[in-house]
Amino acid sequence: MKRIYPKCLYLIIVLALFGAYACKSPFGKYTSPKGYDLTKPDKFNMPSSLLEISGIAFHDSNSDTIYSIQDEEGKLFRQKWDVKEQKNLKFGSRGDYEDLSIFHDRVFVLKSNGALFSFPFSEATKEKSDLVKETKHLVPKAEYESLYADAATSKLYVLCKNCPVDKKAKTATGYILDYQPSKDTLVAAGSFKIDLKQIKAIYxxxxxELRASAMAKNPKTNDWYIISSVSKLLVITDDKWNVKEAHHLSSSIFNQPEGIAFDKNLNLYISNEGDELTDGNIIKFKYTP
Known part of the structure; x- marks a missing residue:
């Protein structure tokens, strides 16, 4: 029997430990909602113009074209999946634009102060639109980053990121707006609250604080999917805003999640803002029944 020298023995032990570690999933502590695996993304890196990508949306849930905004320029970007080249429409001056939604062939963009910009979807292929409408003062003065437009009900939902009303209440408050297509008008139509104690009980x-950064409705279950970049959480509620699930997000996958959307095949998309070391991206999670 050959003698194993100490240095060789040390090397064998190191390699064995490395092999054992390599076989162990680094994402073992992360959970996912039914139908998705949040540890296995299909990643699409953005061009430099979308380093600070925020909201994302599809028109009629068709994923052939992704529409997005970034939080410094008043532009609506459009591009094909996995094609970095983008085109854009200028709809406003520089500002803090946070989320995006499209329904009734109209585009809605949420500014962090709660103002809403809207214009016909037919304008999206132009370089600049003169048909932009800005609506203010439909929600209280606060900070907002989450918008969802529900075509089935003709309602828009705006969720607080940082609202004075939530400071001591342990809630996250949102506001409902009725959209009247014939008049192209938005009307305040009530509010809703998410009980943060329910999140604490699950997670x-x-x-x-939740400090929500984006929201979308799952078209199959009607559950709300709400992401928080600050808390690195995906929170799922039912259609009455009762918390059902809370999933901790891996920072190695979700650098700074700022947008969320579903396509017609129920695939889930989440956009991440980049930084000095990381490109902005959109990550896709395929729906598996």
């Missing part, structure tokens, strides 16, 4: 590491 004990949750602190005190």
């Amino acid at each position: 004990p590491k949750f602190r005190t």
Whole structure:
């Protein structure tokens, strides 16, 4: 029997440990909602113009073209999946634009102060639109990043990121707006609240604020999917805003999640803002029944 020298033995031990570690999934502590695996994304890196990508949306849930905004320029971007080249429509001056939704052939963009910009979807292929309408003062003065337009009900939902009303209440408040297509008008139509204690009960590491950065409705279940970049959480509620699930997001996959959308095949898309070291991206999670 050959003698194994100490250095060789040390090397064998190191290699064995490395092999054992390599076989162990680094995402073992992360969970996913039914039908999705949040540890296996299909990643699409954005061009430099979308380093600070925020909201994303599809027209009629068709994923052939992705529409997006970024939070410094008043532009609506459009591109094909996995094609970096983008074209854009200028709809407003520089500002803090946070989320995007499309329904009734109209585009809606949410500014962080709660103002809403809208214009016909037919304008999306132009370089600049003169048909942009800005609507203010439909929601209280606060900070907002989450918008969803529901074609089935003709309602828009705007969720607080940082609202004074939530400071001591342990809630996240949202506002409902009725859209009247014939008049192209938005009307305040009530509010809703998410009880943050329900998140704490499911996910004990949750602190005190949700600080939502985007929201979308799952078209199959009607559940709300709400992401928080600050808390690195995906929170799922039923259609009455009762919390059902909370999933901790891996920072190695979700750099800074700022947008969320579903396509007609129920695939889930989440956009991440980039930084000095990381490109902005959109990650896709295929729906598996």
